[in-house]
Amino acid sequence: MVHYSEAHSHPVTAGLGRRRRNPDRFLLLPLLFWLGVGILLAPATGRAQGRVEVNYQQMRNDIEIFEAIVNQALGQLFPNPFALVDRCKGVFLNDYGVTVSFLVNIKAATTETPFGTMRRPETADPREREQKIVDLRERLVGVIADYGNAINQLKETDSIAIVAYIVDQNITQASRNRTVVLRAFKRDIAARAARQMDPSEFKKRIRIIEY
Numbered sequence: 001m002v003h004y005s006e007a008h009s010h011p012v013t014a015g016l017g018r019r020r021r022n023p024d025r026f027l028l029l030p031l032l033f034w035l036g037v038g039i040l041l042a043p044a045t046g047r048a049q050g051r052v053e054v055n056y057q058q059m060r061n062d063i064e065i066f067e068a069i070v071n072q073a074l075g076q077l078f079p080n081p082f083a084l085v086d087r088c089k090g091v092f093l094n095d096y097g098v099t100v101s102f103l104v105n106i107k108a109a110t111t112e113t114p115f116g117t118m119r120r121p122e123t124a125d126p127r128e129r130e131q132k133i134v135d136l137r138e139r140l141v142g143v144i145a146d147y148g149n150a151i152n153q154l155k156e157t158d159s160i161a162i163v164a165y166i167v168d169q170n171i172t173q174a175s176r177n178r179t180v181v182l183r184a185f186k187r188d189i190a191a192r193a194a195r196q197m198d199p200s201e202f203k204k205r206i207r208i209i210e211y
């Protein structure tokens with residue numbers, strides 16, 4: 001009598017057994033696929049869930065307060081009511097920050113009063129007008145340092161930028177108009193507000209472009 005053990009089964013029969021087990025492997029492929037998709041999407045999903053939505057009404061209120069502070073500083077620096085041609089207005093752009101801008105006529109030469117026409121001496125001397133621009137830059141740096149942190153919803157990688165359009169011309173002289181841009185990052189503004197950065201270091205970190 002001949003005995004066959006499972007270890008010595010016929011090759012054809014053994015092959016059939018292996019082919020019967022192969023379909024079970026294919027059942028795992030969809031599971032492995034979706035597991036891989038889940039691993040890839042998990043970080044993006046976490047970032048989306050962790051992102052804080054902006055309250056635009058509150059952002060609008062914060063910007064209006066900042067606008068008023070800038071306008072007040074401009075009114076002190078340029079008391080002539082005709083100098084500030086276009087008052088400060090601001091906008092918010094997500095993942096960038098807040099930008100405010102204004103237009104000032106540094107050569108508003110006259111002011112009408114009940115006593116007649118008054119001429120301002122700084123409008124006649126180019127050196128005085130240049131000093132006005134220097135004072136304007138310094139004043140805006142102070143505004144950003146002292147009040148920029150009040151715009152609460154900005155991320156540390158966002159920034160606050162102030163754009164000053166300066167008109168310096170009249171009908172008898174060539175135009176010397178210029179634009180001054182100051183930009184500071186929220187992380188630096190917060191550090192200055194917390195007194196973790198001295199004024200000189202903060203001023204170095206503000207990007208100032210003039211053209």
